[in-house]
Amino acid sequence: MPVRAKLAAAWTSFMFLYIYVDYLALYKPGFVDDILAGTVHEFDTGPTFVAIALTLIAVPILMILLSVTLPARVNRTINLVVATLYIPVSIFNAAGESWTYSYFYGLSIGLELLLLAFVLRSAWTWPRRTASPAPLAAGPDSEPLRRPQ
Structure with a gap:
């Protein structure tokens, strides 16, 4: 499966x-x-809160588009930076929560961190182009295309 996908x-x-x-x-x-x-939690729900909340959800939404449209080198860098920045954001989202719902937030943060780790691993290990003795057809992620069998 292509890295972009x-x-x-x-x-x-x-x-x-x-x-x-x-x-x-x-x-x-x-x-x-x-x-x-x-x-919401300890924060006033004024225009600043709403703008920050929109920004926090807009970034992952835009990353869907950017992951399939940016050139490979830029794509890799942007994914590494954004996923790294979202690790503390995901952890901070549980700040101020009661212990009554700690399992709910613990599970959600754990799943978010697993997804961010997957993004980091996928972007970090993105295959580089290598010189080959014969030219190969390449897919959009610089991965050789396989013939259907």
């Missing part, structure tokens, strides 16, 4: 997980009341 699939999975964790948090008793009162 793996990265796009990982970012898609990350994005859905990220969104559904926030969605499922709405089912916690008192959470909606806090939102209606203007706070």
Whole structure:
């Protein structure tokens, strides 16, 4: 499978997980009341909070597109940088949570970190072009194409 497709699939999975964790948090008793009162966790839900929240979800969404459209070298670098930056973001998302829901946030953060590790591994081990004695047809990720059998 091409590296670009793996990265796009990982970012898609990350994005859905990220969104559904926030969605499922709405089912916690008192959470909606806090939102209606203007706070999420310890933060006021003003324009700054909303802009930061949009940015945090827009980046993985854009990474889906960028993973399939950017040139390989830039793609690799961008994926390594963004996945590295999202590790502390994912961990910080559990800040201020009660121990009652620690298993929920522990599971979600664990899954997010596994997906980010997959992105890092896939981008880090992205195959480089190598000189070969005979020219080979190459796919979009610089991987030799295989003949169907």
